[in-house]
Every structure is written in C-alpha cells, then in structure tokens.
Amino acid sequence: MSWVPTIALFFVAWLAVFAQTQFPPVARALGMVPGLIPALLVYAALTTHLAVVGGLAVFAALSLDSLSASRLGVSLAPMFTVVFVIHTRQHLILRDQLYAQFWLGLGAGLFVPLATLALLSLGQVPPISGAATIWHLLLSALTNGLMCPAFFRIFDALRNTFDYQPVTESSFRPDRQIKRGRN
Amino acid sequence: MFKRAHYVALGTITVLLLVLLNLPPNTAGRFKLAVSGLFLPLFGLAGSGQSFVDRASYSLLTRDTLIGEVERLRKENEQLRLANSQARDTLAENARLRASLGWAPRAPWKLHPSHVIGREPTTFWRVIAIDYGSRDGAQVNQPVLTSEGLVGRIRSVEPTQSKVALIGDPECGVSVIVSETRDNAVIQEARSAAVGDGFVVLRTLQNSPGILAGHNVVTSGLGGVFPKGIPVGQIVDARSVDSGLYTEARVKLAANLNRLEEVWVLTQ
Numbered sequence: 001m002s003w004v005p006t007i008a009l010f011f012v013a014w015l016a017v018f019a020q021t022q023f024p025p026v027a028r029a030l031g032m033v034p035g036l037i038p039a040l041l042v043y044a045a046l047t048t049h050l051a052v053v054g055g056l057a058v059f060a061a062l063s064l065d066s067l068s069a070s071r072l073g074v075s076l077a078p079m080f081t082v083v084f085v086i087h088t089r090q091h092l093i094l095r096d097q098l099y100a101q102f103w104l105g106l107g108a109g110l111f112v113p114l115a116t117l118a119l120l121s122l123g124q125v126p127p128i129s130g131a132a133t134i135w136h137l138l139l140s141a142l143t144n145g146l147m148c149p150a151f152f153r154i155f156d157a158l159r160n161t162f163d164y165q166p167v168t169e170s171s172f173r174p175d176r177q178i179k180r181g182r183n
Numbered sequence: 184m185f186k187r188a189h190y191v192a193l194g195t196i197t198v199l200l201l202v203l204l205n206l207p208p209n210t211a212g213r214f215k216l217a218v219s220g221l222f223l224p225l226f227g228l229a230g231s232g233q234s235f236v237d238r239a240s241y242s243l244l245t246r247d248t249l250i251g252e253v254e255r256l257r258k259e260n261e262q263l264r265l266a267n268s269q270a271r272d273t274l275a276e277n278a279r280l281r282a283s284l285g286w287a288p289r290a291p292w293k294l295h296p297s298h299v300i301g302r303e304p305t306t307f308w309r310v311i312a313i314d315y316g317s318r319d320g321a322q323v324n325q326p327v328l329t330s331e332g333l334v335g336r337i338r339s340v341e342p343t344q345s346k347v348a349l350i351g352d353p354e355c356g357v358s359v360i361v362s363e364t365r366d367n368a369v370i371q372e373a374r375s376a377a378v379g380d381g382f383v384v385l386r387t388l389q390n391s392p393g394i395l396a397g398h399n400v401v402t403s404g405l406g407g408v409f410p411k412g413i414p415v416g417q418i419v420d421a422r423s424v425d426s427g428l429y430t431e432a433r434v435k436l437a438a439n440l441n442r443l444e445e446v447w448v449l450t451q
Contacts, residue, residue, distance in 0.1 A: 018225045020304035021312070028441050032306045054192050058199065066218035067301070069308040069338065069346060069354070072211045073203030080196045088189060113306070120307055125353050127307035128373055136306040 004162040005155060006052055009044055013037060013056060017063040032136050034143035037064065038108035041079060042144075043151040045086035046095045046104075047159070053083045070120060070127075078115035082108045098149050105148025110141035216341050223343070226300055230314070292410070293451040295319065299443045300344060309335075309352035309373060309440075315448055316343040324408050326449040332414035332437025333357065333402060334446055349440050350415070351383045359385060359415050360403040366391040367403055370415070370434070381439060382419065387430040394421045400434050410449070 016036040026033050037060045044053040061076035086093070086104065094100045114137055120127040185193075206214065278288055297315035315321045317340045327334045327347045335355045338348040348355035351373030359368050368387040385400065398418040404411030414437045421432035 014221070015225075017304065018222050021301035022229055024302070024442075027302060033302075033304070035304065050188055050192050054196065058196070062218050063221065064304055066215040067222065067312075068303055068305050069310045069348070069352075070305060071204065072206065072215055073200055076196070076200055076203065084189070084193065084196075088185065116305070117307060128309065128351075128353065129307070130373075133306065 002159075002162040002164065005159045006048065008155065008158055009040065009048070009052075009056055010059060013040055013060045014063065016040060017060060017067065020064070021067055030139060031132060032139065034109075034140050035064070035113075036144065036147050037079065038082060038112045038140075039105040039144040039148040039151055041083050042086060042101070042104045042108050042148050043155055045083040046090050046093060047155070050087055053087060054080065057083050070116070071123060074119050074123075075112070075116050077119065078112045081115070082111060095152075101149040101152050102145045106141045106145030108148075109144025110137055113137055113140050212339065219341070226344075230298070230300060290451060292449055294447040295450050296445060296447055298445055309349040309355075310338065311335075311347050311349065311443060312344050313347055313446060313448070314343065315345055316341050318342050320450060321345045321448065326409050326413065327446050328413055328449060329438045329443070329446055331439065332416065333409065334438050334440065334443065336408055337448065347446070350436060351440075356406070357409060357415065358403045358405040359400050361387075361391070361394055361418070362399040362401055363395075364391060364393040364398065366394060366430075367405070368400075368430075368432075381436050381441065382433050383416070383436060385432050385434050386424075387432075389429065390423055390427050391421075391430045392423070394418060394430055394432055396420055 020033050020035050023033050041053070041057060041060070044056050048056075057079040058076060061073070061079045064070075064075050065072045086108075093104070117127060117129060117133065121129070203211075203214075281288055295315060297313040297319075299311050300314050301312035303310040313327070321337060321340045323337055323340055325337045327336060333350060335347045335349040335352065337345045338352075338354055339346045350357055350370055353372045357370040359370060360366065361368065366387050366389075368385040368391075371384045371386055373383060387394070396418050400415040400418065402409040402411060402413040402415060416434040416436040419433040419435050421430055423429070424431045
C-alpha cells in the first residue's frame with residue numbers, strides 16, 4: 001500500500017481546517033465558512049484502516065479546537081463517533097453509490113457541528129446559538145453532502161494512481177495448451 | 184460484532200478525550216499553541232498572498248484616480264488638522280479644570296496597529312485572530328478598536344498572534360452608558376456568531392424610558408477592561424421588558440465587525 005493517499009488525506013484536512021478561518025467574503029455572504037472535515041472523515045472511514053481514520057479524526061479535531069475558542073478536545077468525540085460508526089458498518093454501506101456518499105456526507109455534516117454544540121452547551125460558558133444556528137447546520141450538512149462524492153472521486157483517482165495494482169493471474173497456462181496439427 | 188481493534192481504538196480515544204477535557208487551562212493553552220503552530224506557514228502564505236493582491240490592485244489604478252485620491256486625502260488632512268487643534272485646546276482646558284478640582288489627569292491612549300489574520304473556524308463564538316502577540320507586548324483584556332468604535336478585547340495571547348473576543352461574544356461583556364440619558368447598561372451576548380447584521384442588544388440596569396433611537400452608546404469605564412468613552416454604537420429601537428423593570432435596546436455597532444482588516448489595540 002502506498003502512503004501517498006494517506007498523506008494526502010491529512011494534507012487536505014490541514015488545508016480544510018485552515019480554510020475555515022479564512023475567506024471573509026464567503027463568511028460575509030453565508031454567515032460562515034462551511035467545514036469540509038466531516039465529508040473527508042466519511043471517505044476515510046469507508047476506505048482506510050481504523051488506525052488511519054482514527055488518527056485523522058484526532059488530528060482534525062485537535063487542529064480545529066486549537067484555532068478555535070472552543071475547549072480543547074470538544075470536537076474529538078463527535079468526529080470519532082462518525083468515523084467509528086461508519087467504519088464498523090462499512091460492510092453494509094454501498095460506498096460506490098453516489099446517493100450513499102451524499103447522504104453519509106450530509107448526515108456527518110449535520111451531526112458533527114450539532115454534537116459539538118451540544119457538548120459545548122454543557123460547559124461553563126455556553127456558546128452562541130439561536131435561529132441562525134439552524135441555517136449554519138443546514139449549510140454545513142448540504143456542503144458536506146455535496147463534497148463527499150467529490151472527495152470519493154478525487155481520492156479514488158489518487159489511490160488508483162499511487163497504490164500498487166494487484167497482480168491478476170490469468171487462467172491461461174501454456175503447458176496445458178492443446179496443440180492441433182499433424183506433428 | 185466489534186473486533187479487538189475496535190475495542191482498542193474506542194478505549195484509546197476515550198482515555199485521550201478524558202485527558203484532554205481535564206487538562207488545566209494553562210496546559211491546554213500550551214497544547215493549543217503547539218498544534219496551532221502547524222498552521223503558521225499557511226497564515227504566512229495567506230498574509231503574503233493578500234499583500235501581493237493588494238499591490239497588484241494598486242498597479243491597476245490609473246494616474247487620474249491616484250491624483251484624485253491624493254487631493255481627497257489632502258483635504259481630509261487639513262480638516263483633521265483643524266479638528267485636532269480645536270481638540271488640543273479643549274484637552275488643555277479639560278486638564279486645567281481637572282487640576283483645579285484636584286482630579287487625576289487622564290492618561291492618553293497608546294494604540295498599536297495590527298492586521299486581522301483569521302477568523303473563528305466554528306460558528307459558536309465571535310472571535311478573530313490578529314498579528315499582535317506577546318512578543319509585541321500583547322496582554323489579555325487589552326481593548327481592540329477601529330477608528331469607528333469598539334471591536335472587542337484580547338481573549339488569549341500567543342507569541343505571534345492574539346485572539347480577540349468581539350462584542351456580542353459570551354467572553355466579551357461590555358459595560359456601557361447611553362450618552363444622552365447617562366443610563367448604565369450592559370451589552371448582551373449575540374444570538375448568532377455571524378456578525379453580518381452588526382446589531383447587539385443592550386439591557387439597562389433599571390427601566391429607562393428616556394432611551395430613544397439615535398442616542399449614542401459609549402463604554403462606561405466600569406469593570407476595568409475598557410476605558411470610558413470609547414464609542415460602541417447608536418440606539419436603533421428600545422422597549423421595556425420584564426414587566427417594565429428593565430429596558431432593552433438594539434444597538435447598531437459603530438465598528439463594522441464584518442469588514443475588519445486592520446484594528447488598533449489599546450495598550451494603555
């Protein structure tokens with residue numbers, strides 16, 4: 001197995017977390033810069049080993065909490081829940097189907113911020129929430145639903161390029177070839 | 184059913200989570216600092232990209248536009264010089280009166296300029312990051328403002344940057360006074376982390392029917408974080424709440440929190 005697709009996953013997570021702190025015009029227009037980490041976690045949970053996807057969830061959660069005013073570690077539980085549930089049920093999921101990718105991305109995009117908000121609400125300083133939070137949650141869900149199939153296309157192409165291709169054995173055996181003729 | 188690897192992963196994450204959530208604030212802060220250090224190259228790259236785009240956009244301006252801009256700035260400069268000389272007279276008069284009454288003289292504001300380099304990645308807080316850190320003398324609770332008015336206060340400090348809690352964030356309580364009626368009030372936390380509307384709600388400490396639309400709101404100086412007299416905004420509408428015990432008013436903020444690029448940190 002090549003490590004390039006795995007490194008690419010972490011690299012995209014790094015960029016995605018940073019992107020959430022930038023792009024003021026997008027923040028002004030939509031009220032937020034939607035995060036793409038949930039969609040990335042869905043792809044990783046259906047494609048890679050548990051150690052890799054767990055590491056990705058830890059990296060993304062700690063990075064997000066470090067750049068945020070939220071308590072350190074508060075994003076970890078929702079993110080790991082998503083990857084753990086999907087990874088343990090991956091044999092039941094039609095990962096190549098577009099609608100499955102969309103709905104999984106949508107669900108993860110809704111669950112991660114909602115669960116984080118619920119956990120933050122248990123703290124001493126409750127976070128800001130109101131009617132606009134519903135819009136933010138819907139936007140996050142929709143963005144991740146749309147981006148999840150895109151991640152599948154991009155990372156599958158990368159995996160096909162860099163992973164070692166399996167050796168296919170032919171059923172043809174020269175020593176069993178029936179030779180016709182008079183000799 | 185779960186395999187052994189699943190139980191190991193679940194156990195590891197649970198332990199990690201418990202450790203992280205129970206870290207003392209100082210240790211958690213240092214941990215955050217270490218992890219956010221991974222993003223310093225990207226912050227540097229974004230800053231360089233922004234300045235490159237700015238320079239490129241300047242080179243596209245025509246000579247006529249630049250001459251017009253210089254003229255406009257020259258006129259503005261003259262007006263400001265006049266206003267400054269008037270203000271200096273008033274300041275001297277104020278100092279004389281304070282001295283005659285035996286009051287301590289007001290310390291002048293010392294301001295440090297800084298750039299906004301990032302925003303809160305989640306939608307749960309109203310926070311921005313500025314390129315003014317402990318190396319430059321940044322300290323927690325220093326007020327942050329623009330030429331229009333108050334922006335917020337420094338909430339946490341790192342060597343090269345600081346996080347600023349904006350007005351409306353739960354970590355940025357502001358004690359204010361309505362200039363026209365002298366009613367004391369506090370700015371309440373916002374209902375949305377998005378700062379697009381530019382409104383906050385203030386609540387007075389008693390019913391104040393005299394508060395009307397158009398009245399100015401400035402910091403009261405109570406609480407010790409914000410000095411007295413920083414403009415906060417203007418009342419848009421007011422109403423009595425809790426059976427007439429208090430007054431709540433919507434305030435249009437003087438500073439446009441949605442378009443912050445450069446801010447001033449009040450260092451003294």
